[in-house]
Each structure stands twice: as C-alpha cells, then as structure tokens.
Amino acid sequence: MRPEVRPMTDEDKPAVIQMLRNIPEFEPTEIDVAEEVINSYLGDSIRSGYHIFVAEVGSSIAGYICYGPTPLTEGTWDIYWLAVAPDKQSQGIGKALLNFADGNIKERKGRLALIETSSKPEYETTRLFYRAQGYEIACRIANFYAPGDDKLVFQKRLR
Numbered sequence: 417m418r419p420e421v422r423p424m425t426d427e428d429k430p431a432v433i434q435m436l437r438n439i440p441e442f443e444p445t446e447i448d449v450a451e452e453v454i455n456s457y458l459g460d461s462i463r464s465g466y467h468i469f470v471a472e473v474g475s476s477i478a479g480y481i482c483y484g485p486t487p488l489t490e491g492t493w494d495i496y497w498l499a500v501a502p503d504k505q506s507q508g509i510g511k512a513l514l515n516f517a518d519g520n521i522k523e524r525k526g527r528l529a530l531i532e533t534s535s536k537p538e539y540e541t542t543r544l545f546y547r548a549q550g551y552e553i554a555c556r557i558a559n560f561y562a563p564g565d566d567k568l569v570f571q572k573r574l575r
C-alpha cells in the first residue's frame with residue numbers, strides 16, 4: 417500500500433518511539449538522541465532546524481524521516497534519521513520517505529544531501545538501499561564509531 421507522507425505531530429511521538437525500539441539495529445542511546453531531536457522539533461519546528469515527516473499506512477505509523485540544512489553551508493542538507501517499522505520494511509516505504517525528502521530539499525534550494533551510516537554488517541541492507549536510491553559513498557572514516565566500525569558518508573547531488 418502506498419504510504420501517506422505528512423509532517424510529524426505530538427500525537428505521533430509514542431508510535432514513532434515504539435517503532436524505533438522495535439528496530440534491532442538501533443542502540444538505546446541512539447533512540448535517546450532521536451527522541452531529543454523529536455522533542456526539539458515538536459517544541460518549535462522552525463527554530464529547531466529539523467524537518468520530520470512520518471509515513472502512515474492505514475492509520476498506523478510505518479516509518480519516519482528527519483533531515484535539515486547543515487549549519488554554515490550553502491545548500492547542503494543532512495538526513496539524520498530514516499527508519500521503517502520491521503514488519504513494514506521492503507514494501508517501498510523507505511523509498512517513499514527518502515524520495516519525499518530529496519524532493520523537499522530540492523524545493524528548498526538544497527543541492528547536496530548527505531547521509532551517514534555505519535560499516536557494520538547489519539547495515540548492509542541499508543547501504544544497498546541508499547545505493548538503490550541514487551546515493552553513493554563520498555567518504556569513509558575508519559574506526560569512527562568504534563574499532564572496526566567505520567563511518568560512511570553517502571551523498572546525492574540534487575542539482
């Protein structure tokens with residue numbers, strides 16, 4: 417089913433946090449950071465600098481994406497979070513959210529979108545997903561997150 421992509425509201429927060437807890441790739445400390453970012457956005461979306469959208473299927477939250485302009489750059493944007501509920505993955509929801517974000521960033525005169533991820537084996541599907549969406553590896557910082565866990569920065573030129 418095609419998801420509806422719409423701005424996140426206060427009412428969505430419990431479902432989004434629960435969805436993040438259900439995703440095995442995310443550590444509890446990462447979910448704490450995601451929640452801080454969500455609180456900042458829900459408190460004052462304009463001043464927070466974050467844009468958060470949810471994908472709804474039927475009346476339930478199936479995924480969310482969070483992105484924003486990278487401070488002190490001209491037209492560079494970071495995609496900070498993208499997640500789809502485990503039972504809703506591989507149904508085109510991540511693609512719908514990322515396509516939406518790419519389009520929205522472009523409309524806002526963004527020219528470069530960046531996404532960081534880990535080199536750990538459990539993120540292999542995620543890396544294949546980014547490649548399938550037209551993102552390519554711009555750089556790798558070895559042993560960034562932990563010994564043996566590199567940071568990969570994916571990029572997409574939007575204009």
Ligand SMILES: CC(C)(COP(=O)(O)OP(=O)(O)OC[C@H]1O[C@@H](n2cnc3c(N)ncnc32)[C@H](O)[C@@H]1OP(=O)(O)O)[C@@H](O)C(=O)NCCC(=O)NCCS
Pocket residue numbers: 439441496497498499500501504505506507508509510511512533539541542544545546548549
């Ligand atoms: C990564 C993630 C966001 C992808 O979302 P998704 O809804 O499962 O992915 P989609 O169904 O939209 O996949 C879209 C495309 O990605 C590619 N893709 C997805 N999984 C793939 C796999 N295992 N192998 C190869 N290609 C794959 C396919 O080309 C697919 O396109 P197609 O259906 O037209 O063939 C989701 O799996 C997820 O939340 N994972 C856990 C959390 C995470 O890693 N988040 C990102 C890091 S912050």
